[in-house]
Amino acid sequence: MVFSATYALTDLRMILRETAPSHELDAEKRVQAERLLDNLERQVAALKQEMLK
Amino acid sequence: MRCGAGIEARQVNELFINIDPIQAGGRLTGDAIKAIIAYGDGYSVCDNCRKPNRLDYIAKPPIVDFHKDVASWLNMDTARVVPGARRGFQAVTHTYVQKGDPVLLTSLSHYTEFLAVEGAGGVAREIPANAEHIITADATAAKIEEVQRETGKPPVLAFIDHVDYQFGNMHDVAAITKVAHQYDIPVLYNGAYTVGILPVDGKSLGADFVVGSGHKSMAAPAPSGILATTTEHAQQLFRTTTIEGDVTKRRFGIKEPEMMGCTLMGATLVGMMASFPHVKERVKHFDLELAHNKIIIDALRSIDGTKILSEYPRRHTLTRVDTTGSFDRVAETHKKRGFYLSSALADHGVTGVIPGATRIWKFNSYGTTKRQAEHLAAAFVAIADENGLRVTR
Numbered sequence: 001m002v003f004s005a006t007y008a009l010t011d012l013r014m015i016l017r018e019t020a021p022s023h024e025l026d027a028e029k030r031v032q033a034e035r036l037l038d039n040l041e042r043q044v045a046a047l048k049q050e051m052l053k
Numbered sequence: 054m055r056c057g058a059g060i061e062a063r064q065v066n067e068l069f070i071n072i073d074p075i076q077a078g079g080r081l082t083g084d085a086i087k088a089i090i091a092y093g094d095g096y097s098v099c100d101n102c103r104k105p106n107r108l109d110y111i112a113k114p115p116i117v118d119f120h121k122d123v124a125s126w127l128n129m130d131t132a133r134v135v136p137g138a139r140r141g142f143q144a145v146t147h148t149y150v151q152k153g154d155p156v157l158l159t160s161l162s163h164y165t166e167f168l169a170v171e172g173a174g175g176v177a178r179e180i181p182a183n184a185e186h187i188i189t190a191d192a193t194a195a196k197i198e199e200v201q202r203e204t205g206k207p208p209v210l211a212f213i214d215h216v217d218y219q220f221g222n223m224h225d226v227a228a229i230t231k232v233a234h235q236y237d238i239p240v241l242y243n244g245a246y247t248v249g250i251l252p253v254d255g256k257s258l259g260a261d262f263v264v265g266s267g268h269k270s271m272a273a274p275a276p277s278g279i280l281a282t283t284t285e286h287a288q289q290l291f292r293t294t295t296i297e298g299d300v301t302k303r304r305f306g307i308k309e310p311e312m313m314g315c316t317l318m319g320a321t322l323v324g325m326m327a328s329f330p331h332v333k334e335r336v337k338h339f340d341l342e343l344a345h346n347k348i349i350i351d352a353l354r355s356i357d358g359t360k361i362l363s364e365y366p367r368r369h370t371l372t373r374v375d376t377t378g379s380f381d382r383v384a385e386t387h388k389k390r391g392f393y394l395s396s397a398l399a400d401h402g403v404t405g406v407i408p409g410a411t412r413i414w415k416f417n418s419y420g421t422t423k424r425q426a427e428h429l430a431a432a433f434v435a436i437a438d439e440n441g442l443r444v445t446r
Contacts, residue, residue, distance in 0.1 A: 003087075003090070003091065006087075006090055007087050007090075010083050010086045010087050010090070011083055013067060013083075013086070014082075014083040014086075016067040017066050017067055017080070018422060020066065020067060020068060020069055020070055020402065020425070021068060021069055021070060021401075021402020021403070021428070022402070022428070
């Protein structure tokens with residue numbers, strides 16, 4: 001889960017690199033970013049459940 | 054944001070379009086960053102090192118396959134990973150150059166090639182570039198003849214950069230190699246700006262050794278690189294140790310002295326390996342990189358007084374520019390003097406041009422998207438406009 005979350009953040013980081021300096025996302029990048037952020041939220045929620053139980 | 058005491062988190066490539074001439078091809082892929090996160094610990098690739106205990110035999114992660122793939126991709130017979138291209142140069146000179154031996158370099162050779170020759174006790178003999186800053190086969194033949202006349206023997210090795218670091222010009226390696234081989238001089242192909250950037254076929258070029266830079270052109274962390282050779286040379290270059298301790302009688306298996314045993318034992322290697330599939334793919338699309346470079350070059354050429362010092366049309370994205378007649382004129386009276394250009398570029402979200410440089414400078418557009426190339430072009434023109442330089446539209 002730690003890697004999954006970190007890797008989702010890495011993919012987001014790559015979007016920032018590809019769209020620098022304006023970081024304006026076209027439709028395709030927006031869909032990609034939304035998917036990554038949703039996945040990140042899921043991974044963080046799972047981590048909370050596992051580590052803080 | 055800090056990642057350690059006094060160490061700011063580096064966000065250069067997230068916040069800016071980075072056209073630093075030596076950084077463009079070494080920007081990591083997402084997979085390389087992920088690999089580094091997992092393999093950052095010291096000897097991380099050694100978890101599954103088994104006899105015969107050598108890096109290029111490790112199967113998990115698939116380092117053994119990576120070595121084979123790299124050699125095959127370059128159309129060479131054998132490859133090793135090295136801590137930077139310079140260590141590849143050093144391994145070759147240490148094997149083939151004796152004290153006082155003449156070695157062919159060029160007037161555009163990188164300093165590390167000179168140091169590799171110096172370290173082995175060799176004597177640097179430079180093939181001069183012509184007026185267009187190109188190294189030719191004819192100049193190579195003339196230099197070999199000159200060295201033979203003066204020393205009574207031909208050079209023992211030739212370093213030829215396919216694309217040089219000063220102008221980003223492309224030199225006819227195949228023709229130069231053909232000449233060198235007529236004198237039985239082995240050729241080291243320096244692919245620091247080509248291996249990982251554009252297709253390289255070592256045997257077609259006649260290379261005896263191919264050296265590439267991981268951190269300059271293979272989207273890998275520093276220090277990393279590759280050294281590939283032919284079966285003919287592999288036995289000598291990658292000879293195994295024969296030393297034995299007189300007290301302990303210890304011997305060291307199949308470790309290779311020129312590699313100092315194992316070379317890249319962690320994050321550098323897995324970073325290079327993780328990027329490799331992307332690198333293999335990206336070299337097929339170098340025409341796109343040149344198209345993006347042209348967008349920027351056209352914008353620069355539209356600014357009166359700006360000259361492209363590299364060969365034109367461009368055959369590589371590393372480009373040397375002379376703005377003495379344009380941006381430097383502004384620097385004479387600007388309150389920030391020569392620093393205004395890099396400062397203005399930063400305001401446009403662009404970095405990588407040496408602060409203070411307004412006369413002769415280099416940039417490398419490798420890896421920019423079309424949109425980023427258009428942004429760069431617009432930024433140069435806007436800065437020219439803002440400072441009263443004439444732009445031909």
